[in-house]
Amino acid sequence: MSDSENGKPENGTPEPEEPQTEAKAAADEAKAKAAAAAKAKAQQDDAEKEPWEKDPVVPELAEADGDPLVKELVSEYGESIQSAQSFAGDLVLEVGLSDIRDVCRSLKERHGYTLLVDICGAHFPQREPEQLEVIYIFYSLEQNRRVRLKVRVSEGVEVPSLTPVYAGANWPEREVYDMFGIRFSQHPDMTRILLWEGFNGHPLLKEFPLEGIDTGAAIYPEYYEESAGPVAGTGTGWKPPAPPAPGEPDGGDAGESETP
Amino acid sequence: MTDEILTGADQYETLFGVEEMELNFGPQHPATHGVLRLKMKIDGERIVDCYPIIGYLHRGTEKLFELHPFFQNVPHTDRMDYVAAATNNLAYVGAVEKLLGLVVPPRARYIRTILSELQRISSHLLWLATHAIDIGAMTPFFYTFRERELVLDLFEEYCGARLTLNCMRPGGQPYDLTVGWAEKSAAFVDSFPAKVDEYEGLLTENRIWKKRTIGIGMLPPEVALEYGVTGPMLRGSGIQWDIRKAMPYEAYDEVEFEVPVFTNCDTYDRYLVRMEEMRQSASIVKQCLDKLPEGPIMAKRPRVLKAPKEGEVYHSVEGPKGEIGFYIVGDGTANPYRCRVRPPSLYNIQVLPEMVRGGLIADLVAVIGTTDIVLGEVDR
Numbered sequence: 239m240s241d242s243e244n245g246k247p248e249n250g251t252p253e254p255e256e257p258q259t260e261a262k263a264a265a266d267e268a269k270a271k272a273a274a275a276a277k278a279k280a281q282q283d284d285a286e287k288e289p290w291e292k293d294p295v296v297p298e299l300a301e302a303d304g305d306p307l308v309k310e311l312v313s314e315y316g317e318s319i320q321s322a323q324s325f326a327g328d329l330v331l332e333v334g335l336s337d338i339r340d341v342c343r344s345l346k347e348r349h350g351y352t353l354l355v356d357i358c359g360a361h362f363p364q365r366e367p368e369q370l371e372v373i374y375i376f377y378s379l380e381q382n383r384r385v386r387l388k389v390r391v392s393e394g395v396e397v398p399s400l401t402p403v404y405a406g407a408n409w410p411e412r413e414v415y416d417m418f419g420i421r422f423s424q425h426p427d428m429t430r431i432l433l434w435e436g437f438n439g440h441p442l443l444k445e446f447p448l449e450g451i452d453t454g455a456a457i458y459p460e461y462y463e464e465s466a467g468p469v470a471g472t473g474t475g476w477k478p479p480a481p482p483a484p485g486e487p488d489g490g491d492a493g494e495s496e497t498p
Numbered sequence: 499m500t501d502e503i504l505t506g507a508d509q510y511e512t513l514f515g516v517e518e519m520e521l522n523f524g525p526q527h528p529a530t531h532g533v534l535r536l537k538m539k540i541d542g543e544r545i546v547d548c549y550p551i552i553g554y555l556h557r558g559t560e561k562l563f564e565l566h567p568f569f570q571n572v573p574h575t576d577r578m579d580y581v582a583a584a585t586n587n588l589a590y591v592g593a594v595e596k597l598l599g600l601v602v603p604p605r606a607r608y609i610r611t612i613l614s615e616l617q618r619i620s621s622h623l624l625w626l627a628t629h630a631i632d633i634g635a636m637t638p639f640f641y642t643f644r645e646r647e648l649v650l651d652l653f654e655e656y657c658g659a660r661l662t663l664n665c666m667r668p669g670g671q672p673y674d675l676t677v678g679w680a681e682k683s684a685a686f687v688d689s690f691p692a693k694v695d696e697y698e699g700l701l702t703e704n705r706i707w708k709k710r711t712i713g714i715g716m717l718p719p720e721v722a723l724e725y726g727v728t729g730p731m732l733r734g735s736g737i738q739w740d741i742r743k744a745m746p747y748e749a750y751d752e753v754e755f756e757v758p759v760f761t762n763c764d765t766y767d768r769y770l771v772r773m774e775e776m777r778q779s780a781s782i783v784k785q786c787l788d789k790l791p792e793g794p795i796m797a798k799r800p801r802v803l804k805a806p807k808e809g810e811v812y813h814s815v816e817g818p819k820g821e822i823g824f825y826i827v828g829d830g831t832a833n834p835y836r837c838r839v840r841p842p843s844l845y846n847i848q849v850l851p852e853m854v855r856g857g858l859i860a861d862l863v864a865v866i867g868t869t870d871i872v873l874g875e876v877d878r
Contacts, residue, residue, distance in 0.1 A: 289601040290670075290797040296599045296806045325809045326596050354726045355814075358838040360827060373825065375812055375840075379737070382744050386812065406726035409848045417560070432553035432877055441561055442836075448565055 297326035305329060307349060307385065315341055330386045338389050339398040342374065346403055351376035351385060357400070357410035359418035363444050368392045370420055374400070391420055399425040417442035518546055521859075525554050529632050529863040532873030534847070536862075543858050548851040552844075555877040563837035568594050568668055568803040571837070576662035578839060579875040581624050584617035584653075585817040587666040592747060593813035593824035594668040597805055604749075606670040606795040611749040612683065612786045613656070613665055614815070615779040619690070620649040621818035621870075622772045622779075626697060629769070629867035633710045638700050645693050648686050655679055668803055670796035684787050687780040694776050701769070711766035715853040715865035718763055725849040728842050729820025730775065731869065734768030736761035741816040753785040765868040772870075802832050812840075819843050819870055839878055843871040 302308055302324040308331065312319045318337035323330050333341050345351040355375040363369055368390035377384050391397055399422035400407035411422045412431040419440040421428060430437060439446055518541050525533040533554035539546040559578060563571050575590045576583040588610055595602060602610075623642040630638040650660040655676055657665040665672070701707045717727070719735040732739060740757040742750040758774035760767035805828025814823030820842030829835035846869045853865050 288603070290603040290794065292601075292798060294599040294601065294797070294799060297597075297809060298806070299808050326599075326811050328811055330810070352723050353728075355812075355821065356726075356823065356825065356838070356840040358825060358840075360836045360838075373838075375823075375825070379739055384812065404726070405721075405724045406845060406848060409844060430553075432556040434553070441558060446561075448561065 299323050299325050302329055310349070311341065311344070314344060328384065328386060330388060332388045332390070335389050335391060335395070335397065338374075338387065339400060339403060341387065342376070342400055343403050345376055345385070345387075350378045350380045352379060353377040354400070354404040354406050355384065357407055357414060359414040359420055359442065361418060361443050365390075370418055372397055372414060372420060393419070396421045396423040398423055401425055416440070419443070523862070525551075530866060530873075531628060531871055534866070534871070534873055534876075536850075538859075538862075540859065543860070545854050545857055545859060545862060548854050548862075550847060550850055552847070552873070552876050555873045557878065559878040560837060560839060563834055565833065567832040568598075568805075568834065571834070572666065572668075573662065573664045575839075576664055577874060578841065578878055579621075579817065579819065579822070579843070579872045580661055581872055582617050582621040582818045583659075583661060583663040584613045584665055585815055585822060587663065588614050588748070589813065589815045589817070589822045590824050591666045591668045592815060593811055593826050594803065596811045596813045597809060597826055597828055598668065598799075598803055600669045600797050600799055602670055602748075602797055603794045604791045605674075605793045606797075607748045608786050608790050609671050609675065609795065610666060611753070612783050613653075613663075614748075615782045615786075616649050616652060616683070617663075618779045618818045619776050620646050620653075622776050623649070625772065625818075625867075625870045626769075629864075629870075630701065630707075632863045632867040633707070635701065635704075635707060638697055641693070641697055641700070645690065652679070652683050652686065655682070667796070669799040670794070674795050680787050680790065683783060687783045687787075690780040691777050694773060694780075698773060702773075708766065710861075710864055711769060711868075712762075712764055714765045714857065714861045715868055716763050717849065717853050721849065721852055722763075725852070726845040727820070727849055728845065729817065730768055730771045731820065731846050731849075733757065733759050734771045735763045741814060741821060747813075747815055749786060749789075750782075752789065753782050755782050765864055768868045804832050805830060805834065814840060817842055819872070819875070820846060822875075839875075841875040841878065843869075843873075843875045847871045847876055 300323065302322045303312075305322065305324075307329070308319065308322040311331070312322075315333075315337055318334040318341065320332040320334060322332075353376065355377050356373075357375075358373050360371045360373060361369060362371065370391045370393065372389045372391060374387040374389075375384060376387070389397060397420060399411055401411065401422075402424065408425070408427065409431060411425055412427065412429060414420050415422065415428060416430040416432050417440055429435065433441070518539050521538045521540050522535070523538060524530040524535040530536075535551040535554065537549040537551060539548075557577075559574050562574055566574070572587055572590060575586040579586050594600075623646040627639040627642040627646075630636075653663055653665070654660050656679060657663050657673065659665075717731065717735050719732075719737050722732050722735045722737065727735075728739075736759060738757055738759045741747075742755075743757055755778045756774075758771050758778065760770050805826075807828070807830035810825065810827040812823055812825045814821045821840065822842055823840035825836075825838040825840065826834045827836040850865065850869060853869075854862050857865070
């Protein structure tokens, strides 16, 4: 829009004695100039614009080794603090599996992170060999700050439970086990929490299909054989019990209904 | 075989005297506020131990989040804490905005603040009604539902829905306020503090209410912190912590309000906290309506929201029940790679055994009421 508007007065006054080609070149040059001016103007406008009128600035990962908390933890635990990054103001530390409980204890007792906000899991199938991740979020009331710890786990490896440090870790850890199959050692009650005992699989793993999987046999043994449950992707897959064969003494009804 | 059959005095002793009994409570019980099940060990009327069983309303919301683009996930959040959809929306869109670097225009921030405070009022009104009914006070129900209806009418006029609002979008608000909406809500919040006085007139100095709530369901502050309890439960235990003050979001740093704190750690004090919060919410709505700026309601944003290739955020807001947070991991696509909900009710109900141990079964109902849980959120 703006460059054609700016270009118009230039186009409107071509010198008549010059040949057509030169006039065209001049017009092109003027157009380019106008475009550059428009661009500069747009940039200037952009500076005057309110932040919500500009294109969003996507936050980027940054190293956070200089953070005082990170420095203290590194001096206490050295190699166990594998990386420290910040993203959009959140501090994220990656911690070695074996030291996670000690680091959390230190966070709680020495650094004031008394509130356990959340524990959750995540699954990254493309990573080898440690596909799973447990994420801990803590909050310090005095410093008004959150910190996130991450632990990478291979399948089948147990993570030290945080229940001796934070009593509130009990249920979220059970949920991580339920959803991802990550077991926690020294947990007082390592059972499923949202799904039922006997459920086959861990639904938040990436390979778990959205439609669900055959778990019917465990819930309704009277309807399904042990190895066969409802079929994924076919609705409920509910099968009524098979009608008795006609020859059997109780099968009289079925035989009669066929005749008319 | 014969020695297993108890007769005479032995049988009497087992049933009523020495031995403990196991009692199942729920999942279908009017006082559990949904499908909470409790397995209890009781000694007469005393609760020796209690084991909550949850998961009856599990719908796999976190899995669904991974399969839908950022936009389409907002309605899923309505269905978690279904009596406080606006604050759920706010926590989710806030997390998405943090991940994508979106800046929300001021008018949208104010509208969001108004909606979430009205939502807090309506959620607390529902809590008060059911809590009072649980304890045996039928009357407050009719009073609180009268006002809750007005709040739901305001929601209906704004976005067309009464409960599952779906009233926020990443980057701003989907609709501007309708003509006359601001006046209607101003009239409501002006009259509301008098209504809170009415409820308090029914309950606060009521002898039966005090007998049933004072000293019941004790939750010492150190236990509350240990279990990650947040929201009015924490403030009823004397810890002054509110995300609206600690880490202000939307327009909360531009309005004045107080965070009520009571220190007796019992059911009565949690009741007082929520009553005062309703008054403060009305005052916040009033201030926001007075200050409501003109301007756009949606930020400039790409047509398809794509998360950065690497990056994860946690963002939380102060919901009516406590800290509701979203942890979102991005992988460069239009869907969240992983989206975890931090439900306040899950942590608040986890501490229930600590609160009821040693108490009476009759008080269990009062304690469940005071935790203000919504099972849709606990189970997701």
